[in-house]
Amino acid sequence: MSSLLPSLYISHGSPMTALQPGLVGPRLAELAAGLERPRAIVMASAHWLGRAPLVSAAAQPQTIHDFGGFPEALYQLQYPAPGAPELAQDVAQRLAAAGLQPSIDPQRGLDHGAWVPLRYLYPEADIPVLQVSIQPSLGPRHQFAMGRALASLREQGVLLVGSGSITHNLHDWHHYEAGKEAPYVRPFIQWVEEKLQADDLPAMFDYRQQAPFAAQAHPTDEHLLPLYFAMGAAGSDQLGAQRIDAGIDMGFLAMDIYRFDGAAR
Structure with a gap:
C-alpha cells in the first residue's frame, strides 16, 4: 500500500x-530519499507572481535564469525536467472549482525558486513539473485556499511544494557575512515553528501583527506566501508540521x- x-x-x-x-x-536529498517517488510535482514559487492564479x-x-550579477557557471545550469500539460488542466479545474479563477500559461518555464531546490530533491530531472x-x-488565506484546493492530488502521487524563504530581507545582503546573524531571524523562525506545530492557523494568517520582527523578516510577503500554499496542501487544519x-x-x-503530513501523521 502506498x-x-x-x-x-x-x-x-x-x-x-x-x-x-x-x-x-x-x-533536501535526505528528504527525497525518504519519500515515495512522485509521479509529478506542482510548485508554488515566490518568483512567479500574478494578480490571479496562473498554471x-x-x-x-x-x-529560467531570473537573476543577474552572478557567476557565469550559474547561467549554464539547466534542469530539463518534462512538463505536465495534462496535470496543468486538472490543476486549473480544481482551482476554478474552488472559485479561484485560474488561467493557464502554455509557455512558462521553471524559475530558480523551482529548479534550484529540485536539483537537490530530484537531480535526474526526470519527474514532470x-x-x-x-x-x-x-x-495568506488565498494561498492557503490554493493549496487546499489541490490537496487531494497528494493521494494521486503528486508532490505539492511551496518554495520561498522563511526569512527574506534583501536589504541585509552582505551585512552579516562575518559569522553574525540578523537579530530578527531566530525569534521569527521560532515563532513560526511554535505556531505551526500548534496548528494555530489564525496566528499564522495574522503573522504581520503577531510574529516578532515580521516586518524585518519579510518587508514584502512573496517569499513567505508559498508556506501557506504548503499548509493548505496538508489537506487538514491538523497540519502535521515538521521543521x-x-x-x-x-x-x-x-x-x-x-513537511506537512496532515491528520494522517
Missing part, C-alpha cells in the same frame, strides 16, 4: 544555492524546510 506524500515548504535561498548547497542541499502547461519547460503562481495582493533545520545563509536567510 503512503501519502506530504506537502513541502522549501527555503530556496540565493540562486547561488545551486552551486553552493550548504545544509539545504543534503537536507504553467509547457510540455518541456525552459530553465509544473508551477503555479503566487498572488501577493491576495494574502527541518537547514541553517541560516549569509546571516539573514533562514533555510528552514517544512
Whole structure:
C-alpha cells in the first residue's frame, strides 16, 4: 500500500544555492530519499507572481535564469525536467472549482525558486513539473485556499511544494557575512515553528501583527506566501508540521524546510 506524500515548504535561498548547497542541499536529498517517488510535482514559487492564479502547461519547460550579477557557471545550469500539460488542466479545474479563477500559461518555464531546490530533491530531472503562481495582493488565506484546493492530488502521487524563504530581507545582503546573524531571524523562525506545530492557523494568517520582527523578516510577503500554499496542501487544519533545520545563509536567510503530513501523521 502506498503512503501519502506530504506537502513541502522549501527555503530556496540565493540562486547561488545551486552551486553552493550548504545544509539545504543534503537536507533536501535526505528528504527525497525518504519519500515515495512522485509521479509529478506542482510548485508554488515566490518568483512567479500574478494578480490571479496562473498554471504553467509547457510540455518541456525552459530553465529560467531570473537573476543577474552572478557567476557565469550559474547561467549554464539547466534542469530539463518534462512538463505536465495534462496535470496543468486538472490543476486549473480544481482551482476554478474552488472559485479561484485560474488561467493557464502554455509557455512558462521553471524559475530558480523551482529548479534550484529540485536539483537537490530530484537531480535526474526526470519527474514532470509544473508551477503555479503566487498572488501577493491576495494574502495568506488565498494561498492557503490554493493549496487546499489541490490537496487531494497528494493521494494521486503528486508532490505539492511551496518554495520561498522563511526569512527574506534583501536589504541585509552582505551585512552579516562575518559569522553574525540578523537579530530578527531566530525569534521569527521560532515563532513560526511554535505556531505551526500548534496548528494555530489564525496566528499564522495574522503573522504581520503577531510574529516578532515580521516586518524585518519579510518587508514584502512573496517569499513567505508559498508556506501557506504548503499548509493548505496538508489537506487538514491538523497540519502535521515538521521543521527541518537547514541553517541560516549569509546571516539573514533562514533555510528552514517544512513537511506537512496532515491528520494522517
